[in-house]
Amino acid sequence: MNHRLSGNEAVAYAMKQINPDVMGAFPITPSTEIPEYFAGYVADGEVNTEYVTVESEHSSMSVCIAAQAAGARAVSATSSCGLALMYELLYVAASCRLPITLACVNRALSGPININADHSDSMGARDSGWIQIYAENNQEAYDNFLMAMPIGETPSVRLPVMTCMDGFITSHAVENIELLETDVVRKFIGEYHPEHYLLKKENPLAVGPYDVSPYYMEHKMLQAEAMKAAKARILEVAAEFEKISGRSYGLFEEYRMEDAELALVLIGSTAGTAKAAVDKLRDDGVKAGLIKVRVFRPFPGEELARALAGTKAIAVMDKSEGFSAAGGPLFAETRSALYDLNQRPYMVNIVYGLGGRDVKVEDIEKVFDRLADIAVTGETGPVYSHMGQRSKEETA
Amino acid sequence: MKVVATRPESLTEEKFHYCPGCTHGIIHRLIAECLDEMNLREQTIGICPVGCSVLAYDYFNFDTLEAAHGRAPAIATGVKRMLPDRCVFTYQGDGDLASIGMGEIVHASLRGENITVIFVNNTIYGMTGGQMAPTTLIGQVTTTSPYGRKVEQAGYPAKMAELLSQNEGSAYICRMAVNNPANVNRTKKAIKKAIQTQLEGKGFSMVEILSTCPTNWGLSSIEALKWLEHNMIPYYPLGEFKVKD
Ligand SMILES: Cc1ncc(C[n+]2csc(CCOP(=O)(O)OP(=O)(O)O)c2C)c(N)n1
Ligand code: SF4
Numbered sequence: 001m002n003h004r005l006s007g008n009e010a011v012a013y014a015m016k017q018i019n020p021d022v023m024g025a026f027p028i029t030p031s032t033e034i035p036e037y038f039a040g041y042v043a044d045g046e047v048n049t050e051y052v053t054v055e056s057e058h059s060s061m062s063v064c065i066a067a068q069a070a071g072a073r074a075v076s077a078t079s080s081c082g083l084a085l086m087y088e089l090l091y092v093a094a095s096c097r098l099p100i101t102l103a104c105v106n107r108a109l110s111g112p113i114n115i116n117a118d119h120s121d122s123m124g125a126r127d128s129g130w131i132q133i134y135a136e137n138n139q140e141a142y143d144n145f146l147m148a149m150p151i152g153e154t155p156s157v158r159l160p161v162m163t164c165m166d167g168f169i170t171s172h173a174v175e176n177i178e179l180l181e182t183d184v185v186r187k188f189i190g191e192y193h194p195e196h197y198l199l200k201k202e203n204p205l206a207v208g209p210y211d212v213s214p215y216y217m218e219h220k221m222l223q224a225e226a227m228k229a230a231k232a233r234i235l236e237v238a239a240e241f242e243k244i245s246g247r248s249y250g251l252f253e254e255y256r257m258e259d260a261e262l263a264l265v266l267i268g269s270t271a272g273t274a275k276a277a278v279d280k281l282r283d284d285g286v287k288a289g290l291i292k293v294r295v296f297r298p299f300p301g302e303e304l305a306r307a308l309a310g311t312k313a314i315a316v317m318d319k320s321e322g323f324s325a326a327g328g329p330l331f332a333e334t335r336s337a338l339y340d341l342n343q344r345p346y347m348v349n350i351v352y353g354l355g356g357r358d359v360k361v362e363d364i365e366k367v368f369d370r371l372a373d374i375a376v377t378g379e380t381g382p383v384y385s386h387m388g389q390r391s392k393e394e395t396a
Numbered sequence: 397m398k399v400v401a402t403r404p405e406s407l408t409e410e411k412f413h414y415c416p417g418c419t420h421g422i423i424h425r426l427i428a429e430c431l432d433e434m435n436l437r438e439q440t441i442g443i444c445p446v447g448c449s450v451l452a453y454d455y456f457n458f459d460t461l462e463a464a465h466g467r468a469p470a471i472a473t474g475v476k477r478m479l480p481d482r483c484v485f486t487y488q489g490d491g492d493l494a495s496i497g498m499g500e501i502v503h504a505s506l507r508g509e510n511i512t513v514i515f516v517n518n519t520i521y522g523m524t525g526g527q528m529a530p531t532t533l534i535g536q537v538t539t540t541s542p543y544g545r546k547v548e549q550a551g552y553p554a555k556m557a558e559l560l561s562q563n564e565g566s567a568y569i570c571r572m573a574v575n576n577p578a579n580v581n582r583t584k585k586a587i588k589k590a591i592q593t594q595l596e597g598k599g600f601s602m603v604e605i606l607s608t609c610p611t612n613w614g615l616s617s618i619e620a621l622k623w624l625e626h627n628m629i630p631y632y633p634l635g636e637f638k639v640k641d
Contacts (some may be wrong), residue, residue: 025540027521027524027525027527027540028524029523029524032524032525032527035540036525036527036539036540039539039540039541039542040542043541043542043543051549053527053540053541053550055495055496055498055530056466056495056496080450081464081465109464110464113446113450113462160542244428350588
């Protein structure tokens with residue numbers, strides 16, 4: 001089925017096809033349309049979801065945690081400050097091993113207040129114990145949401161999943177996408193039969209109790225193991241999904257990387273722009289390539305190292321500022337992943353697109369120009385820089 | 397020629413971005429007139445909310461501080477405790493005050509914080525595109541209640557003036573409306589009284605103001621004023637609920 005949908009409608013439609021038991025709903029730009037579309041499905045009786053209009057995101061995540069602990073499937077959607085307000089509960093959801101599914105429509109965090117896309121919201125939650133899968137476009141936003149439950153709910157994983165898409169660029173732009181038939185989706189997702197839930201007769205349960213020092217670390221270790229196990233499960237689910245959709249997904253996408261000497265590593269919708277730049281450069285004989293990271297948690301470090309081993313110079317592009325004084329989060333992790341290579345390529349970090357600042361094909365070409373220079377001269381210049389940054393005089 | 401009305405000094409030259417017929421603009425002007433007439437412009441600090449009035453700092457011609465969604469009363473508390481001789485007020489929508497910020501407003505009132513709250517109740521989350529708020533009337537259609545708010549699903553609309561008037565810390569609590577000239581004048585008097593309450597150090601004051609959102613109600617400006625009168629006032633009665641001597 002070919003349809004024209006915005007990213008938000010595509011995700012709402014995926015939720016409708018899944019027919020979850022509970023949705024915690026609280027509006028925030030640019031994810032608001034998801035609970036709005038869903039309210040329509042509820043009102044028209046197209047789903048039998050308990051739709052809870054709470055008073056804040058803190059409560060929407062609490063409702064999801066409680067519903068999931070009761071053995072139900074719970075979903076929510078949010079952005080920016082909304083995700084930040086959930087922060088306390090994100091850790092609770094992950095440590096209680098409750099596979100909630102959350103659509104995060106990426107938007108810059110306050111302050112200053114800004115409603116446009118960057119990854120500061122979900123990057124801030126990167127260490128909360130949630131699986132994070134990022135979409136480049138509307139099709140991927142839909143597909144990733146459908147794959148989330150089979151990943152998160154599997155017994156070896158049992159972790160919540162955040163599927164992310166860029167605010168407005170993906171959430172609001174309308175694209176042609178392929179939707180699966182609802183019966184195919186239902187079969188793919190399957191019924192949810194958790195091993196543990198509240199008031200299970202044979203197994204009395206306290207969810208989220210105090211954990212003393214002699215046990216706390218062991219529990220954290222189990223969570224870490226689950227995150228490691230998620231990698232294989234993500235690939236397994238992708239393979240099953242390919243069978244029903246014809247679309248294939250990995251931990252990341254390699255675009256023209258076969259013999260690439262100059263490579264970009266980035267996340268999200270900018271990949272579309274970067275692919276256009278790569279194509280242009282390839283036409284000019286430049287061996288340019290792109291890696292679009294799809295799964296950020298668990299981080300595909302070893303796989304990235306293998307994919308980037310043959311390159312000469314790499315620019316990792318972060319759509320969020322980590323304030324580490326040493327570069328953005330994607331850079332830190334990618335560079336660390338390449339540490340064990342015998343021959344390490346040169347690497348620079350470019351922070352770009354904060355608060356929705358546009359990035360064009362020409363901007364990406366300039367990054368490749370710089371990489372070409374670095375590959376020849378071995379001079380990286382400033383390792384950590386910001387794209388299109390105006391000088392103090394220009395912004396005065 | 398005799399000048400009978402000018403732009404209050406407490407408003408900047410900036411044009412309001414509010415939708416046609418939205419009464420946020422009237423309320424801004426009333427606050428500005430009160431501060432001018434009470435000679436408080438240079439003594440006032442305004443706390444701006446998240447909501448359609450997020451840009452209030454562009455319109456008010458005095459210092460302002462932006463709060464995160466719902467946190468204005470806590471922000472005002474911090475300012476007032478440090479600058480107790482200044483006039484500190486928050487400007488908040490019903491989503492900001494009665495939903496995500498329900499905790500802050502109740503506790504500011506319980507503590508008897510000596511601040512003034514201007515509470516703009518338009519029964520809807522305006523800025524995010526018209527979703528159901530805790531103040532949405534039973535049966536009211538919003539984007540998250542497409543066939544009208546149902547009690548079984550979403551409970552009952554919050555009556556904030558009545559609720560906060562129960563607290564000992566509240567010194568002046570009233571509900572007004574800006575749907576016609578007489579009510580606009582009453583609202584102005586109430587804002588002055590609330591600020592006076594603060595100046596006299598009596599404690600927490602709040603003026604709830606019934607306001608319109610023609611855009612998200614799907615009504616013309618005039619229909620919206622009528623809708624306010626016929627639907628909101630019967631559920632949200634006007635008047636003073638608490639006046640501490
Ligand atoms: C933590 C957080 N959650 C959600 C939002 C999104 N949000 C912005 S304004 C708003 C509602 C505003 O409604 P109201 O206070 O009634 O003001 P109005 O726009 O109607 O004047 C919401 C939910 C946000 N900014 N921050
Ligand atoms: S959306 Fe509603 S509250 Fe916001 S400016 Fe327009 S009419 Fe006013």
